[in-house]
Amino acid sequence: MKKVKFAILTTAVLLIACTSFYYVKMKRTSAITPPDGIPYIIILGAKVDGETLSKVLKNRADAALSYWNNNKQSKIIVSGGKGEGEKISEAAALKNYLLEKKVPEDRILLEDTSTSTIENLQNSKDLYDIKEVTIATSDFHLFRAITIAEKIGIKAHPLAAKTPNSVKVSLTLRELLAIGKMKVLGY
Numbered sequence: 372m373k374k375v376k377f378a379i380l381t382t383a384v385l386l387i388a389c390t391s392f393y394y395v396k397m398k399r400t401s402a403i404t405p406p407d408g409i410p411y412i413i414i415l416g417a418k419v420d421g422e423t424l425s426k427v428l429k430n431r432a433d434a435a436l437s438y439w440n441n442n443k444q445s446k447i448i449v450s451g452g453k454g455e456g457e458k459i460s461e462a463a464a465l466k467n468y469l470l471e472k473k474v475p476e477d478r479i480l481l482e483d484t485s486t487s488t489i490e491n492l493q494n495s496k497d498l499y500d501i502k503e504v505t506i507a508t509s510d511f512h513l514f515r516a517i518t519i520a521e522k523i524g525i526k527a528h529p530l531a532a533k534t535p536n537s538v539k540v541s542l543t544l545r546e547l548l549a550i551g552k553m554k555v556l557g558y
Contacts, residue, residue, distance in 0.1 A: 394543075400517060401510035405528035407442055411480075411501050412530070415491050415508040415516060416451015416461030424464055426535045427509055427542075432468050434532035435507035439474065447474065448499060450482040450491040488512070492520050501525055509534045511543045515550050 414435045417428040424432060439445055447469060451461025459467075462483035469479055482498055485491045495501055503526040506516050510531040520527035534542060 396514050400514040400529050401531040403529050403531075405438065405505045405530050408444070409442065409503055409505045409528055410445060411448055411495075411499065411504040412439055412442075412445050413448040413450055413491070413495055413501075413504050413506055414465055415488060415506065415512065416449075416465070416485065417509070418454065419451075419457040419459065419461050419464045421456075421458045422464055422467070424468055427532075427538065428461065428465070429468070430532040430535070431507050431509060432465055434530050435505075436469070436472055436474070438505060438507065438530055439478075443478070445505070446478055446480050446499075448480045448482055448495050448501075448504075450485055450495055452484050452486050452490075454486070488516055489519055489523075492516070492525065493523055496523060496525055504528070505530050507532060509542065511539070511546045515546065515553060518553065 412435050414428075414431050417431065418425040419428065435447055439447055449462040449465035449469065451465070453460040457464075460483040462481050466479050466481060470476060480495075480499055482491065482495045485494050492506075495504075502524075504520065505528045506513065506520060507530040508516050511534055513529040513531055517527045517529055
């Protein structure tokens, strides 16, 4: 019985330590400011409500716009396929939003087939031969997105979008699980 209790306690301590370690990595990554002059900005997709950006996705788009306003030579890749309950792809919704914000259409590139972070990045790399990119995504999501980008050969810079408080805890916990899965499975 003592061995079982010891094993449970050891597992719990390791789980807490690993979770804390990656939480700190997430926070540190989201605090980094990308350098100017990066040729591409990619906005990673998130839920669309019909044809309207969710608050999470709007924050990602606004972060990218803020960076782009000082780096108008950069092209913006809008990424994300059409999920369940979405009338249009996440990429199409992002493109519409950027056009409303007066981004010229020739500065916007579309990747509208992806259904995951890995696909967002790999498909965009394949379509546009990306070597270096600024990744605009939610603060909680940046560490994993940067890690994946670098694994597939993209030099990546983080651009943090604020996560709405109403979903911050649940999305951060979900992301910690996704990081664990990535570490175990390799992605």
